[in-house]
Amino acid sequence: MSLRFTHETLPQRVVFGSHAESLAPEVARLGTRPMVITTRPADVLPGALHHREVVMHVPVEVAERARRAAAEHDVDVLVSIGGGSTTGLAKAVALTTGLPIVAVPTTYAGSEATHIWGLTENGRKTTGPDPRVLPRTVIYDPGLTLSLPVDLSVASGLNALAHCVDAIWSPRADPINQALALAAIQALRSALPRIVREPRGLPGREEMLYGAHLAAVAFASAGSGLHHKICHVLGGMFDLPHAQTHAVVLPYVMALNVPAVPDRIADLLADLPDLWNAVGAPRALRDYGFREADIPAAVEAILPVVPPGNPVPVTAGNLTELLHRAWAGEEPT
Known part of the structure; x- marks a missing residue:
């Protein structure tokens, strides 16, 4: 059988281990003014801007507010800690700003490993590919998923x-x-x-x-x-x-x-x-x-x-x- 196909591998750094040990140095590789997008009460990256408005399916108006927050605080790196909705919001910000993302998933959604963004407006969800939204680094910490029922x-x-x-x-x-x-x-x-x-x-x-x-x-x-x-x-x-x-x-x-x-x-x-x-x-x-x-x-x-x-x-x-x-x-x- 003759194999004929074209395959593209997306560029991404993957760290499998403890986020407590890995997060700060991974963020420092990409920027100095992070915005942490999360609904978790965790106290991570002291002094960083924490944005906690995360909504399922990423409504456009929610994305706009996150983008404004990043611009007002001159953010230069995004950190998402949570499930697919959290990663999705970070992607929505990166889509228009080009800011790099460090993703720390706490579910098995998989959005952190794709270059696909999704936004919802007027009851219709639109998705698409864009290299700007692919997180530069993913930190997989199994301990963070223990609280998932x-x-x-x-x-x-x-x-x-x-x-x-x-x-x-x-x-x-x-x-x-x-x-x-x-x-x-x-x-x-x-x-x-x-x-x-x-x-x-x-x-x-x-x-x-x-x-x-x-x-x-x-x-x-x-x-x-x-x-x-x-x-x-x-x-x-x-x-x-x-x-x-x-x-x-x-x-x-x-x-x-x-x-x-x-x-x-x-x-x-x-x-x-x-x-x-x-x-x-x-x-x-x-x-x-x-x-x-x-x-x-x-x-x-x-x-x-x-x-x-x-x-x-x-x-x-x-x-x-x-x-x-x-x-x-x-x-x-």
Whole structure:
């Protein structure tokens, strides 16, 4: 078989260890006037500006206030400590200012390893790639995830798994990011049950962060597939929680696409739905505020953004069935 593809690796420094030891020197490499974006009560970088207005899906008006704060205090480096919404706000500031970011994730969202930004305005979430928003340094400290409750750890971990799955059939999927995605699936499949059994155990948290990073790197290269297009519409239009929405929708996207992918990939994905039962995963969109009456509007908004080359052609009919099953929490078929 002849391999022909183009792969791009994003430039980023990754520090796996304690943020308490790593943060100050990593920030000092990039600037001297940091703005810390976080909702955590942690007292980090004494004397730095702390910005605490973080909102899910990064509304445009929230981003504008953070940008003004950075400009008024002559900030020269951004530090995000938190989940995907915190990283997303730092990216929104970097998008217009070019300021470097040091990201310290406390969930498994994976945004810290991608150059994708997202902003929400008037109920519509817009995303796009830009090299300015890729954090220059990521500090992974498993100890910071110990306070993440088990149910949120599961939802966040399944969000990371969604990065793997989309990277397998996204528009720019290639053998390198597929290999990363499959390695990440192995790590996440092992780590999620460990966290459920031992919420205070560091080994499971370490493996989760490792898998989440591999997944995000693969996703950043491959681009958004059908799953992420669906979830971005649902999150922006209906203000649904990010991780839980991804966790609910993913089995239905897999059920749609897996019959049309090569057997070697289908075999690797075939037993993943069992993981949802094993870890007590979120199962129905209606549990998070999505109404059955919202399905037609969601279908209308999703169809124009379906990525080219999805393994199965997406129609109003099969998309409506997918969303109805996800709304009700029915078994994927």
